[in-house]
Amino acid sequence: xxxxxxxxxxxxxxxxxxxxxxxxxxxxxxxxxxxxxxxxxxxxxxxxxxxxxxxxxxxxxxxxxxxxxxxxxxxxxxxxxxxxxxxxxxxxxxxxxxxxxxxxxxxxxxxxxxxxxxxxxxxxxxxxxxxxxxxxxxxxxxxxxxxxxxxxxxxxxxxxxxxxxxxxxxxxxxxxxxxxxxxxxxxxxxxxxxxxxxxxxxxxxxxxxxxxxxxxxxxxxxxxxxxxxxxxxxxxxxxxxxxxxxxxxxxxxxxxxxxxxxxxxxxxxxxxxxxxxxxxxxxxxxxxxxxxxxxxxxxxxxxxxx
Numbered sequence: 593x594x595x596x597x598x599x600x601x602x603x604x605x606x607x608x609x610x611x612x613x614x615x616x617x618x619x620x621x622x623x624x625x626x627x628x629x630x631x632x633x634x635x636x637x638x639x640x641x642x643x644x645x646x647x648x649x650x651x652x653x654x655x656x657x658x659x660x661x662x663x664x665x666x667x668x669x670x671x672x673x674x675x676x677x678x679x680x681x682x683x684x685x686x687x688x689x690x691x692x693x694x695x696x697x698x699x700x701x702x703x704x705x706x707x708x709x710x711x712x713x714x715x716x717x718x719x720x721x722x723x724x725x726x727x728x729x730x731x732x733x734x735x736x737x738x739x740x741x742x743x744x745x746x747x748x749x750x751x752x753x754x755x756x757x758x759x760x761x762x763x764x765x766x767x768x769x770x771x772x773x774x775x776x777x778x779x780x781x782x783x784x785x786x787x788x789x790x791x792x793x794x795x796x797x798x799x800x801x802x803x804x805x806x807x808x809x810x811x812x813x814x815x816x817x818x819x820x821x822x823x824x825x826x827x828x829x830x831x832x833x834x835x836x837x838x839x840x841x842x843x844x845x846x847x848x849x850x851x852x853x854x855x856x857x858x859x860x861x862x863x864x865x866x867x868x869x870x871x872x873x874x875x876x877x878x879x880x881x882x883x884x885x886x887x888x889x890x891x892x893x894x895x896x897x898x
């Protein structure tokens with residue numbers, strides 16, 4: 593059966609641990625195959641980690657920019673994915689609109705084309721980042737299986753990264769706290785999608801006070817306040833989120849051995865202070881390195897390994 597990873601619902605709660613385990617396997621299932629990497633948005637970590645993971649697994653990565661395909665401008669999403677499927681075993685795409693990925697999956701399914709599809713980031717979710725987050729936490733606590741009972745606090749704009757992070761955490765028995773002002777919190781629809789992943793009594797809780805959410809947490813996590821495509825809202829967002837910076841005060845409230853995570857890029861002095869980003873609690877660069885490790889697990893799963 594052809595596998596796709598558009599969001600963590602495609603893995604389900606048990607599948608997250610499976611992909612984390614596959615990240616450390618030794619197989620090379622892409623030998624003789626290629627992976628198309630389509631980017632509607634620019635990327636640093638996603639492009640580099642995906643390209644190198646494909647190479648690690650014996651495959652050949654092909655980078656394709658928005659200017660080359662122009663999804664729904666030069667060609668429809670349906671025509672783009674069917675064309676790429678003529679040459680590649682896997683199509684991985686970073687898109688503006690998650691519906692583009694859904695349309696691509698439907699097209700592949702209707703044509704019975706055995707090509708896997710991976711979401712490298714959409715406005716709805718960032719599943720590959722969430723796998724890297726799991727691996728980063730697993731390094732600290734003796735493996736993904738030892739994370740149950742821990743607590744992770746996310747501070748700032750509750751976005752696509754937050755959704756995937758929260759799903760992955762609950763699936764491993766980790767309680768997730770989200771500290772965000774009104775208007776930036778998870779919607780009821782997002783909460784429903786997240787809570788379906790809960791195991792071992794792990795819960796999702798939302799806070800307006802970041803200090804309250806940080807108390808005793810095993811990890812503090814944040815993301816930029818202004819993502820690509822939100823530049824027109826930058827001034828308003830910086831004002832609304834000004835009290836939601838991970839700084840030394842929040843680190844001091846967390847558990848004594850708490851770590852700090854950020855999916856990058858970082859804007860020092862906004863969502864995270866410079867001293868915390870570069871301080872002893874920071875695992876941000878290890879987290880970035882695990883994007884490559886995570887992609888190895890994702891690609892092995894896409895290729896049918898369990």
